[in-house]
Amino acid sequence: xxxxxxxxxxxxxxxxxxxxxxxxxxxxxxxxxxxxxxxxxxxxxxxxxxxxxxxxxxxxxxxxxxxxxxxxxxxxxxxxxxxxxxxxxxxxxxxxxxxxxxxxxxxxxxxxxxxxxxxxxxxxxxxxxxxxxxxxxxxxxxxxxxxxxxxxxxxxxxxxxxxxxxxxxxxxxxxxxxxx
Numbered sequence: 013x014x015x016x017x018x019x020x021x022x023x024x025x026x027x028x029x030x031x032x033x034x035x036x037x038x039x040x041x042x043x044x045x046x047x048x049x050x051x052x053x054x055x056x057x058x059x060x061x062x063x064x065x066x067x068x069x070x071x072x073x074x075x076x077x078x079x080x081x082x083x084x085x086x087x088x089x090x091x092x093x094x095x096x097x098x099x100x101x102x103x104x105x106x107x108x109x110x111x112x113x114x115x116x117x118x119x120x121x122x123x124x125x126x127x128x129x130x131x132x133x134x135x136x137x138x139x140x141x142x143x144x145x146x147x148x149x150x151x152x153x154x155x156x157x158x159x160x161x162x163x164x165x166x167x168x169x170x171x172x173x174x175x176x177x178x179x180x181x182x183x184x185x186x187x188x189x190x191x192x
Contacts, residue, residue, distance in 0.1 A: 015052040018086050021142045022050060025190040033186075035138055035171050038157040047079035056088040058098055061146070062105050068148055069111060079153055085144040092123040095144050102146055116154070118147040135172040137183035142190055 026048075031040045042048050049071070053064050061083065068081045089095040099119050106115060120141035125131055158164040175183055 013086065015054070018052050018084055018143065019050045021191050022082060022084055022145070025142050025187065028190055029137075029186055033171075033174065035167075037161055037167065038154075041157075042079045045079070047077060049078045049081040050084060051081060052084045052086065054087055056085040058101055061085065061098055062101060065102055065105060065146065065148070066109070069106075069109070069115060072115065072148065072150065079150060081148045083146040083148070085146075089121070089144040090123075092121055092125055095119070095121045095123075098144075099146075113151055116149050116151050118149055120145050120147060132180055134175040134178065134180040134183045137175050137187065138168070138171040140183075140187060142187065 023043075026039060026043060030036050031043065049068070051064060051068060053060060056064075064083050068083060072078055072081060089098055099117065102117055106112065106117065120139050121144050122140060122142065123131070124136050124139040124141075126133070126136060126139075129136060161167075
């Protein structure tokens with residue numbers, strides 16, 4: 013599959029699920045402003061992911077035109093456990109390189125499963141993406157947006173309630189449609 017197709021699937025997922033279902037009430041602005049960067053890493057080892065993370069953090073440091081970056085990992089970290097190991101190392105990398113408070117990671121995976129949840133819980137689809145990915149967010153921008161959003165602490169709970177009301181089949185269908 014081409015990188016363009018992988019990015020197209022990701023954009024469709026962001027538009028049709030993240031934005032249209034209002035999972036992230038500030039994603040639409042970044043997409044409309046074309047301030048989202050997409051980077052596909054086809055052969056992703058942990059080392060290569062951390063190298064890509066370093067490059068993307070530097071790029072964000074040097075270029076305020078980009079609000080956020082998705083590092084998309086279409087061929088690796090297929091199991092959720094291996095992906096969680098990568099997230100742990102990526103978060104440690106951010107801390108060790110003095111990026112705490114500057115950037116944060118959001119995690120999305122095709123088999124995302126919240127702690128204490130079952131694999132068939134529709135709520136997992138709030139974080140189930142077409143591919144494994146690391147999403148880098150500017151904390152300053154998040155803080156600014158969240159100040160103007162009423163009750164931002166309720167966003168995860170509202171998303172979970174919504175997905176459970178819609179049900180597993182509905183959420184599976186929506187995500188599958190992003191791959192067409």
